[in-house]
Amino acid sequence: MRLLTKHILINCFVFLWALGNTFAGSKETDWPKTYAEEYFHITEVMVTDVASPPVAARIYAYTSLAAYLVSKSQGAQFQHQSLLAHTYLSDHTWNISTDKIQSPEFAAILAFMKVGKAIMPSGYLLEGKQQDWIDKAMKAKIVSKKNLQSHIDLATEIAEKVMEVAKKDGYLQLSTLTRYTPKKGEGYWYPTPPAYIAAIEPEWKTIRPFFIQDLEKFKPAPMAPFDMSEGSSFHKQLMEVYNTTNELDEEKILIANFWDCNPFKVEFSGHMAIGVKKISPGGHWMGITGIAAQKADLSFEETAYIHALVGMTLHDAFISCWKAKYDTDRIRPETVINQKMDQRWRPILQTPPFPEYTSGHSVISRASAVVLTGYFGDNFEFIDSSETYFGLPERPFKSFLLASEEAAISRLYGGIHFRDAIEEGVKQGEKIGDMIWSNLQQKQ
Numbered sequence: 001m002r003l004l005t006k007h008i009l010i011n012c013f014v015f016l017w018a019l020g021n022t023f024a025g026s027k028e029t030d031w032p033k034t035y036a037e038e039y040f041h042i043t044e045v046m047v048t049d050v051a052s053p054p055v056a057a058r059i060y061a062y063t064s065l066a067a068y069l070v071s072k073s074q075g076a077q078f079q080h081q082s083l084l085a086h087t088y089l090s091d092h093t094w095n096i097s098t099d100k101i102q103s104p105e106f107a108a109i110l111a112f113m114k115v116g117k118a119i120m121p122s123g124y125l126l127e128g129k130q131q132d133w134i135d136k137a138m139k140a141k142i143v144s145k146k147n148l149q150s151h152i153d154l155a156t157e158i159a160e161k162v163m164e165v166a167k168k169d170g171y172l173q174l175s176t177l178t179r180y181t182p183k184k185g186e187g188y189w190y191p192t193p194p195a196y197i198a199a200i201e202p203e204w205k206t207i208r209p210f211f212i213q214d215l216e217k218f219k220p221a222p223m224a225p226f227d228m229s230e231g232s233s234f235h236k237q238l239m240e241v242y243n244t245t246n247e248l249d250e251e252k253i254l255i256a257n258f259w260d261c262n263p264f265k266v267e268f269s270g271h272m273a274i275g276v277k278k279i280s281p282g283g284h285w286m287g288i289t290g291i292a293a294q295k296a297d298l299s300f301e302e303t304a305y306i307h308a309l310v311g312m313t314l315h316d317a318f319i320s321c322w323k324a325k326y327d328t329d330r331i332r333p334e335t336v337i338n339q340k341m342d343q344r345w346r347p348i349l350q351t352p353p354f355p356e357y358t359s360g361h362s363v364i365s366r367a368s369a370v371v372l373t374g375y376f377g378d379n380f381e382f383i384d385s386s387e388t389y390f391g392l393p394e395r396p397f398k399s400f401l402l403a404s405e406e407a408a409i410s411r412l413y414g415g416i417h418f419r420d421a422i423e424e425g426v427k428q429g430e431k432i433g434d435m436i437w438s439n440l441q442q443k444q
Contacts, residue, residue, distance in 0.1 A: 029142065031105055031300035036290030038109045039064075039307065041129045042116045043283045049122050050263050052200045053352075053360055054207075054318040056280040058171065059119055061210065061308075061315035063112040064286075066162045068308035070108035070154065073098055076301040080375070083308055086439035087210040094161055097154060103143045105300045107151040109133060114159035119166060169208040177203045180326075187226025188329050189355040193338075193346070197264055197353035205323035209316040211436045218320045218431050220424040223328055223357045228340060237418040241333040242341065245348055245415040252413045256348050258392055259284070259361060259410035264353055278390055281361045281407075282314040285368040287386030288403065292376055306375055309440075310368055317367040317432050321360050321425070330357040333415060347415025359417045362408035362425030363432070369404035370433025374440075376400070404429070 042063050046056050068083060073096045084090050101107060113130045117123035137143050143151055180202035182190050191197060205215065212218065224233035248256070261281040279287070289310045293303045334351045352360075373380070378399060385394045397403040408426050411417035 029105070029140065030294075032290070032293040032296075032298050032303045034105075035067075035109065035300065035303045035307070036287075036294060038129075038133060039112065039286070039290065041126060042112065042120075043279060043286070045116065045120050045122050045125050046283065047263070047279065048125065049120055051120070051280065052263065053261075053280045053282060053364075054201050054204045054322055056263075057282040057311070057314040057318045057364070058166075058169075058207070059116070060282055060286050060311035062119055062162055062166050062311075063115045064304070064308040064311040066111040066115045066155075066158050067108040067304040069094070069096065069158050069162065070111050071104055071301045071304045073154070073158065074100065074104040076104070078301060078305050080305070081440045081442065083305065083312065083440075086436075086442070087312070088208065088213075089165065089210070092165070096158060096161065099150070099154075101150050101154055102147045103137070103151065106133075106137045106143045107155045108300070108304055110152065110155035111158045111162075114155055115162050115166075118159065118163050170206045174201075174203055174206070177206070183329055187331050189331050190335055191353060192332055192334050192351040194350070195264070195353075199326075200264070200352075200354045201322060202326050202354075204319060205326065207319050209319050210312045211439065212316045212320060212432070215320055215323050218428055218435075219327075220324050220358050220428045223330060223424070224418070224420050226331065228336075233420070234418075237420060238333060238336055238341075240419060241347075241412065241415055241417075242337055242345070244412055245345075248348065248413060253348060254393075255406055255410045256414040258387055258395055259407045260349050260414065261361065262350055262352050264350075279386065281364055282311075282318070284386050284407075285310060285314060285365065288368075288382070288384055288400070289372065291382050291385065292372060292380065292400075295380075295382055296376060306372075309371055309375070309436075313367050313371050313433065313436055314364050316436070317364040317429055318360065320428060320432060321358055321363040322354075324358045324428070325355040325360075328357045329355050330421070332356050333418060349411075349414030349416050351416050356417060357421045358425035358428055359408065359411050359421045360425070361411055362404075362417075362422045363429040365404040365407035366401075366426045366429030367433040367436070368429075369400035370430060371437050372400040374433075374437040 042059065046059060051059065110130060110133060113126050113133065117126040138145065180199045182188060224237060227234045229235060261279055261284050263278055263280050289307055293306055332351050334347055337345045380400060381398050383394050383396045384403065388394060408422050411422055412419060
């Protein structure tokens with residue numbers, strides 16, 4: 001079987017041309033917009049690599065942390081407490097140069113590109129983007145030729161120190177751990193159609209979180225036990241999935257697809273498997289973060305801060321969720337329905353290759369929404385254009401929390417999650433987001 005990949009794009013060349021003209025027609029740099037546009041190259045490479053959702057979150061955390069550290073090294077004053085004050089890195093001695101440079105903004109963007117190059121399998125694709133960024137900045141006179149090397153040196157120094165931390169978080173040890181094998185018996189997860197991909201990141205709970213000190217404190221409530229008896233909680237939820245997917249209107253189908261964010265989607269044409277590249281759930285919320293930063297017209301320092309905060313929140317939320325997934329090892333609706341009810345039934349969305357409980361999008365969306373609400377305030381309206389690159393229309397939201405609620409319920413519409421996984425996932429994410437945001441309000 002031959003595996004190919006493709007992008008679902010609308011006006012892709014126009015979009016990329018716009019990214020290459022960040023400074024066109026203006027002497028003043030729009031830093032929130034510039035940050036978002038240059039940072040999108042990180043997402044592009046992740047899509048190319050088909051990074052799993054938790055892996056993508058880890059990459060977002062470390063790349064955005066690098067940009068934040070550049071701003072911090074230059075004495076930036078932030079609205080909130082240091083991101084490192086309540087993490088395991090709080091006492092870490094970075095020993096970063098504090099010599100002042102002409103443009104911390106230029107160096108910060110270069111730093112996250114350097115981390116991206118080092119941390120991703122296809123990071124070499126960022127080499128050209130780094131040079132493009134240098135050329136654009138020089139042309140716009142953001143940094144002078146005389147001062148260029150000092151900026152490159154600072155970006156390189158911070159990128160290397162961030163990678164030193166990343167190499168010690170447990171990721172490199174994952175391949176040495178015991179290989180996952182699906183459990184035997186009813187109710188346990190098993191690979192799903194159409195590609196029957198093996199379980200993704202079964203030992204992700206061993207990765208070190210930034211903020212969470214005890215994963216057990218964020219353990220979700222027990223799921224409904226596997227019980228096909230009519231009237232049982234599990235059976236009722238199973239029937240809800242089956243009936244809901246058979247009665248969807250156009251709006252609910254649109255919602256399901258808008259929040260799909262499944263980097264593992266596969267389509268078949270004869271004997272050919274075609275991988276349809278999509279943004280990850282974390283990538284969607286990093287996109288929302290950039291949109292909010294632009295609407296609020298944040299300074300560059302605050303733009304770097306909020307991206308790093310959301311990136312690190314996503315990282316921790318995925319670790320907590322993935323622990324729950326493989327602790328429970330719960331079967332997906334598709335597997336049960338095919339075995340017990342309807343062999344031909346398929347969900348609206350393609351089932352992702354990992355256990356069901358809790359819903360990852362529910363957890364990470366709520367955690368992200370909580371910290372974004374804390375930062376930008378309640379009822380912060382925005383238009384989510386994160387998925388236009390992948391051919392989906394914009395969607396307006398009246399708040400981050402409402403967006404997270406739609407992301408959660410989309411998993412029921414899509415037919416890939418039971419209701420308790422969604423609702424408990426939201427609660428799990430809320431606890432994580434509340435903990436992180438409340439810690440940031442405490443005095444050091």
